[in-house]
Amino acid sequence: MATAAPSDKFLDEIDETFLSCGVCSERYSNAKVLPCQHSFCEHCLIKLVEKTGQPIHCPLCRRKHDIEVSDLPNNYFINEISEAFKNRDVGSQEPKQCVCEKSHANQRCLDCALDICDACARAHLRMPLTQSHRITSLESYQSLIVKDPSSVHSATYCDKHTDSAVKFYCDSCEVAICLECTVIDHRDHKQRYLKDAAAEYKDELVANAEQLKVKENEVHDSKDTIQRMVDSLETRYRQEKKRLEIHTEKTIEEITRKIRNASKQLMDELKDEYKNREVNLRVQIKELESSENSIKYAREYTNNLMHYGNPVHMMSAKNGVTSLLTEIQTLETKQTPVDDDDIQFIPSDNSSMIQVLGALQCKPTYVIGHVPDMTRVGDNINITVTTKKGNAYTQKQSLRAEIKTPDMKTEDVEVKDNKNTSLSVRYTTKMIGEHELSITAYKTHVFGSPVKINVIPKKGLLRKFGGKGSAVEQLRNPYGVIMTRNRNALVCDTGNNRLQIFTLDGNHLNLIEFTNFAEPFSPRYSAISDDGYIFTTSYKKVVVCDVNGKLIRVFGSKELQYPMGLAISPINGNVYVVDNGSHCVRIYSQLGVYMTSFGSSGTGDSQFNGPWDIAIGNTGNIIVSDLRNNRIQIFDNNCRFLNVFGGRGTKEGELNSPQGVAADTDGCVYVCDYHNNRVQKFDPQGKFIARIDSIEDDVSSHRGIYVTDDKPFGKVVVTEWNRGCVKVLTQ
Structure with a gap:
């Protein structure tokens, strides 16, 4: 072998x-x-x-x-x-x-x-x-x-340098790289040998594998426990089924005997009642027959006397006949039966017969009604719980509900009886985030428990930060706002000639300035590439830097007259820049190579009058705010016109000088309706959906907008030009 x-x-x-x-x-x-x-x-x-x-x-x-x-x-x-x-x-x-x-x-x-x-x-x-x-x-x-x-x-081998093997690891970007990458794309990043990083990560994997083994064992043990319960349940079912069958047969025999005895007794009573009534009625019939004979005889004798008797006969019988007729006239000839036939057998209620056999004694099976998968903070969650068997009101003491909040604290939840065979579980949400609601009966989770409930903020203004001024953390005439790869807000602090980075809670993180340009660095709008580079429009150019403020390149000065909004396509990676002064959109590679443009001055399709901002959706559709035409135009990935919506006005869906635009992951379009002081949301085809802000939120002169990818509704972040602040709104 x-x-x-x-x-x-x-x-x-x-x-x-x-x-x-x-x-x-x-x-x-x-x-x-x-x-x-x-x-x-x-x-x-x-x-x-x-x-x-x-x-x-x-x-x-x-x-x-x-x-x-x-x-x-x-x-x-x-x-x-x-x-x-x-x-x-x-x-x-x-x-x-x-x-x-x-x-x-x-x-x-x-x-x-x-x-x-x-x-x-x-x-x-x-x-x-x-x-x-x-x-x-x-x-x-x-x-x-x-x-x-x-x-x-x-x-x-490296995807970019195909003849160079991957031997290093960039901790800053968390990506494996080759030797050429270390000196070109990741020169100032934290780097080390790939095998050293892998050895360290292997230790993490060992620990994670041990944790997974524990979880796997727990699942296996739980399955065994539940299977044993299934087996025990089946055994118990068969035992109780056999007991029920034996008891049923014995009960049938006993009930049959009792029923036959009861039947005989009822038969005897029925017969006695019949006989008594029959005797009374027959006696009455005999009496009436006697009266009938007497009347018949008197009638025949009288008729014969009248027809066949002579005067002597009639007058001699007068006294006797008169006495007979007088007696006959007193007879009671119109009589009703002295008894009736009201003899009736009324069967017993057969529906209660099951009680003769006994009754099943089981814990009630609870059914949870509709549970919302999402609600807003401060709202009440009301869940109805009913039972398939038994009365829920009598079982209230067996039901318990609790909720685990996002900070991992557990709170008891009120259980209320509705006096109508149902119970209610009620909880008022206090915290944003995912909650876990557990409902147990007899210390066991009811079917469908636990359930996750996502609590989102109340609609409207969540917070604002910044403030008009030139100090760090203050803003002056801000334009665009975007999210960095770390989900922080990068704001174009236009009036202060700088970029500032904040958390969405308003904590200041960093600022980026450039002082070596011929003209002041005056940022308008920004976009971030997949590599994490920041592309920003400034005076007649696009400036590219990293999140630490290191200048990478500058391009566009030959073509751009007055650049405003820009966006990077997720489909082809090209940079689309709105040239407000030339009434068109110019397209560059990320290396700054000018490729082409589309659009011209006018009011028709694919024409612009002072275009302002641009956004590109996940499908590659290009969304442009056409400022002085008071509309939004949409183009496909090949710059072909698809749709237009808006129009000057104050009604829902109408616009007045739209500036900042953004798109969410579902393709919906958000517009800074500048002179109407509101934020409007449209579906991908341009149909009005809702107004995001309210009058109480006091949104004014907003030029920049971004929508986060939170689910179910992203937060809407806007910059207010006149107040120098950033507002975060919830949908």
Whole structure:
């Protein structure tokens, strides 16, 4: 019997189901990893997108990922292990053929993951692109894959510098980089060797793996406990079912005997009643028959006397006949029955017969009514709880409710009886964030408990910060506002010629100034690239810097007359700049290369009169505020006109000098309706949805706007030009 190769021993330690795709159930083929860290075959994901369309719904956790399959990273770890399994299945003991197909392979290039012969190995090391590759014998490779599997993985090359291997890690950007990246894109960042960072992260993974093992054991124990309860419940059910069947048969026999006795007694009573009534009625009939005979005789005698008697006969019988007729006239001939036939059997109520057998004694099964998944702070949460069996009013003492607040404190919740076989659970929210409501009966969670409830702020003004002035933390004539990658507010402090960064709670973090320009740095609007660089419009130019204020580049001075709003497309990465002075939108690469423009002066479609700000949605649609035309125009990713909405006025959906615009993750459009002193929200097609602020919020002369990606409703952040402040509104 052939002994297993060292690689087989290593592979035997891995459960092969780890390498099965969750869609096709086959071994992975070019595994791609989703942002949720679940991996699937590339061809399976392509078929999934063709069937359901974007966004991609993870088949395992059902999370949505709005990303192209081609943009998903490879799962190198799974792919290499899958390849190792494939090689073993083919037969690791048989000689392997070199890629040149002339000789057997006895060497392996670890960086290319190729098995080659001696001649190919020497040629490999003479080539410029592969002369630094690691080549070892297949025997050594088989030994290394057991002792140190990570040392034989193929090299990973930089996406930007494709001939440079990734060997370093940027802690500032949290990304693996190559040697060229360390001196170009990440020169002033905190860097270290990739293997050192991986060793440190491995310690974290070990700790996390131990925690996951504990959670896995808890789940396993819980399943065992519940399964034992299911088994016990089934046993108890069968026992009680047998008892009920035996008791039912005995009860049927006993009830049958009692019913037969009761029937006999009722029959006897019925018969006696019948006989008594019958005797009375028959006696009455006899008396009437006697009277009938007497009357008949008197009538016949009188008739015969009148027709056949002579005067002597009639007069001699006068006294006797008169006495008879007088007696007959006194007889009671009109009589009613002395008794009636009112004899009736009334059956007992059969619905109560079940009580003869006994009754089931069970804990009531509670049913939770509608629970809102979202509410606002200060609102009341009212939940009705009913029972499938029994009276909820009598079971009030068995029900308990409590809520865990976002600060991990637990509060008891009032349970009230409604006097109508239902209970009410009531709680007044006091804190913003996710709450967990638990309802238990007899110390056990009722079905559907616990439930998560997201408490969002009250609609309207949440807070404001800044203040008119030139000191740090103060603002003068601010224009645009955006969110940094750390979810902080970057404000164009236009009047003070600087950028300022605040938390959304209003805490000041940093300011950015440039004093070496020919004209003062007068920031209008900003946008942030995927690399974290800040693009800001200033006098006749666009200034690019990092979050620490380091100047990267300046561009646009040849084309731009009066730049205002700008945005970076999530589709093609290009920079779109509103040129207010030229009534158009100019397009640049992020390196500052001018590409083209669209729009001209006028009032028609694709024409502008003083365009002001721009936003680009997730789908690439371009949204431009057309200031003096009092409207918003929307274009597709190729700058083709799609739609227009607004129009001068004060009604809902009408605009007066719209300035700042923003789009949320659902494609809805938010507009600073400047002279109407309000913020309006529209759907992606331009239909009015709602006014975000209220009169009490006192929004005035607002020029910049940004919408956060909070769910279910993002916060709306606006700058007030005349007051030098930033206001945060909730929807």
